[in-house]
Amino acid sequence: MALSPGELAVARHLLIHGPSTRGDLGDRLNLSYASTSRAARALIEGGMASEALVPESVVGRPRQVLTAVPGARHVVGCKLTADTAYGVVCDMFGTVRSTARAALPAPAADGAVPVEGTAKVIAQLTTRLGRRVPTVDGIGVALGGIIRNRSMVREGTFLGWRDIDLATPLGERTGLPVTITNDVTALAREQLWFGAGRTHSTFGLITVGAGLGFGVVREGVAVEELIDNGHLLAHTPVDTRGPQCRIGHTGCAAAYLNRDDIEHHASVAAGRAVTFGELIRARAAGDPTAAHWLDGAARALGHLVATFAGALQTSCVVLAGEDVATLAGTPAMNDVIADRLRPGRDETQRCALDIITTPLTFNDWARGAAVVGIQNALGAT
Ligand SMILES: [Zn+2]
Numbered sequence: 001m002a003l004s005p006g007e008l009a010v011a012r013h014l015l016i017h018g019p020s021t022r023g024d025l026g027d028r029l030n031l032s033y034a035s036t037s038r039a040a041r042a043l044i045e046g047g048m049a050s051e052a053l054v055p056e057s058v059v060g061r062p063r064q065v066l067t068a069v070p071g072a073r074h075v076v077g078c079k080l081t082a083d084t085a086y087g088v089v090c091d092m093f094g095t096v097r098s099t100a101r102a103a104l105p106a107p108a109a110d111g112a113v114p115v116e117g118t119a120k121v122i123a124q125l126t127t128r129l130g131r132r133v134p135t136v137d138g139i140g141v142a143l144g145g146i147i148r149n150r151s152m153v154r155e156g157t158f159l160g161w162r163d164i165d166l167a168t169p170l171g172e173r174t175g176l177p178v179t180i181t182n183d184v185t186a187l188a189r190e191q192l193w194f195g196a197g198r199t200h201s202t203f204g205l206i207t208v209g210a211g212l213g214f215g216v217v218r219e220g221v222a223v224e225e226l227i228d229n230g231h232l233l234a235h236t237p238v239d240t241r242g243p244q245c246r247i248g249h250t251g252c253a254a255a256y257l258n259r260d261d262i263e264h265h266a267s268v269a270a271g272r273a274v275t276f277g278e279l280i281r282a283r284a285a286g287d288p289t290a291a292h293w294l295d296g297a298a299r300a301l302g303h304l305v306a307t308f309a310g311a312l313q314t315s316c317v318v319l320a321g322e323d324v325a326t327l328a329g330t331p332a333m334n335d336v337i338a339d340r341l342r343p344g345r346d347e348t349q350r351c352a353l354d355i356i357t358t359p360l361t362f363n364d365w366a367r368g369a370a371v372v373g374i375q376n377a378l379g380a381t
Contacts, residue, residue, distance in 0.1 A: 002379030003048075006031060006039040011048055011378060014068035015092060016193050021063050040066055048072045048092075068092060073377050074133040076126045077370025079183060079362050080104065080143040082113070082158040085121050086362040089129040089136065090370040094194050098132035099363050100125050104159075112160035119169040126174055139176050140373030141166065142183035142365060144211065146229055150179045150376070157211070179369075179376040182225070186368035187360075188215030189222045189375060191318055196356055200316040204308040207321035207360075208301065212254060216312065221381075234258075236307055238300045256300035259323060266293050280326055295332040302336030309353055316354045325359040 003011060009029045014020060020028070026036040043049035043066075050069055053062040070091040079086045083104050088096045102125050105117035122141065130136040144157040151167035153159075167178040181189070188205045196203045197217060205215035214230035216223040235245065235252040242251025243265045245258070255261050259276050266274040269289070282290035305317045319328045327333060343350060358364075 002377075004039070004042070006035050007042050007048075008379055010036065010039040010066075011043055011068060012193070012380065014049060014066060016198060019065045019067040021065055025066065046072075070095065071134065073137045073374060074135060075138045075140060075370045075373035075377060076129050076136055077140045077142070077366040077368065077373060078122050078125060079365035079369055080118070080141065080159065081362065084362070085118070085125055086366045087122070087125040087129055088363055088366040088370055089133050090367060090374065091133075092374055094190065094367060094371045094374065096363065096367055096370075098129050099366075100128050101362075107160060110160070112162075115161070115164050115166060116169055118159075119166060119173055122170055123173040126176070136176060138179070138373040138377040139170065139174060140179045140181065140186065140369035140371070140376065141170070142181050142186040142369035142372070144183050144213070146225065147180050147182050147185075148225070150181060150224075153180060177373075177376060179372050181369060181372045183365055183368065184213035184215045184230075185222060185224060186372045187320060187365065188217050190368040190371040191215075192217050192220070192222050193371060193375070195358070196316050196318050200314065200354070202312060202314040203316035203318060204312050204314060205318045205320060206301070206304055206308065208257060208259075208319065208324045208327060209322035209360075210259060212258060213321070214308070218312070233304060233308060233311075236304060238303050242296070253300045253304050256296045257304070257327075262293055262297055266290075276323065294326060295330070298327040298330045298332035299336045301327050302333040303340070305333075305353065305355060306337055306340035315351060316356065318356045318358060320358045320360050322360060324357060328355070328357040 010025055013025060022036045022040055026033050044051055048069055049066050051064050051066050054065045055062045070093045073092045074089055077088050085102050085104055087100045089098050090096055102121050104121055105114045107113050126139055145153055146155040148154050153161045153164040153166055167180050171178045184207050191197055201220045203217050207213035212234045214233050234254045235249055238253050238256060239251040243255045244250050245252050245255035245261060263276055266279060279290040279293055283294050309317050
């Protein structure tokens with residue numbers, strides 16, 4: 001059952017910042033003592049929180065400390081790629097209790113992965129994962145593309161989907177509330193509660209992997225649907241002498257940074273097929289050509305970080321995704337950012353950027369979906 005606004009505020013604070021006294025909660029959340037106590041009582045009665053006396057010091061009075069109960073809710077999170085469903089089941093703190101994966105049905109003649117078959121696979125994963133926890137309270141599904149109203153897949157990038165309702169068949173099969181989210185938005189919402197959002201109310205998220213993804217959190221709220229699906233940032237000009245992206249820009253960030261584009265350019269230059277993984281290994285072995293492509297990608301990423309931070313007016317940018325560890329924090333990226341931050345002679349305003357790097361596996365993406373499911377189960381927007 002969804003919580004009242006006061007209960008949600010208290011539960012959210014306990015989940016994000018840990019145990020707290022009623023007095024501290026009231027101060028932090030700007031709630032009266034009566035409201036805080038009412039919310040605390042309701043959460044305790046609902047099994048969502050517990051309260052215990054904690055001795056403060058030798059002489060002080062013991063304090064009543066409220067703590068969220070991690071196992072009060074469990075949610076299955078599922079990340080869909082073109083051919084696989086990666087599943088996790090998480091408790092209220094977003095801690096992964098178990099993982100499982102299953103193949104998606106093969107695409108039909110029209111290139112689209114069958115929707116009913118996909119719902120069946122996710123429902124079966126939910127049953128498997130549900131055996132590892134007392135109950136499952138909801139399902140969060142994340143996929144690349146454009147999602148409307150947390151249920152309609154307007155554009156499913158890797159699944160060949162257009163205007164597909166996945167939430168209804170999955171809800172009918174499982175009897176559980178279902179939330180469908182863009183995968184990068186899901187990560188942004190996960191970071192809002194359990195990552196960068198703990199210290200920054202506004203931050204940007206860039207994912208680097210099979211594609212470039214962007215997530216935005218403004219003043220404590222995750223932007224559910226970007227106006228351009230990240231297009232404007234992805235195609236930011238970097239160097240007018242650079243390689244071409246797939247839509248014909250010369251030297252945009254995507255041309256340097258998309259894994260497909262890097263592999264395409266490196267393959268054309270080498271006269272044979274070259275993969276991103278090969279470039280990483282070749283650079284480690286001292287190959288200057290591989291270093292050229294990867295440094296170009298890292299510089300483009302540095303420009304994206306600087307541009308995103310400036311446009312969003314945040315000092316915090318989170319870098320995530322399968323390929324980010326190869327590029328983030330390299331001298332090529334750091335030099336670009338330092339240069340972009342370097343003030344002019346008469347400029348007095350200085351800023352520093354807090355760049356957080358979190359390499360991700362598919363299970364981490366699934367965890368993002370689960371956290372959205374937890375937020376949905378608690379009634380958080
Ligand atoms: Zn472009």
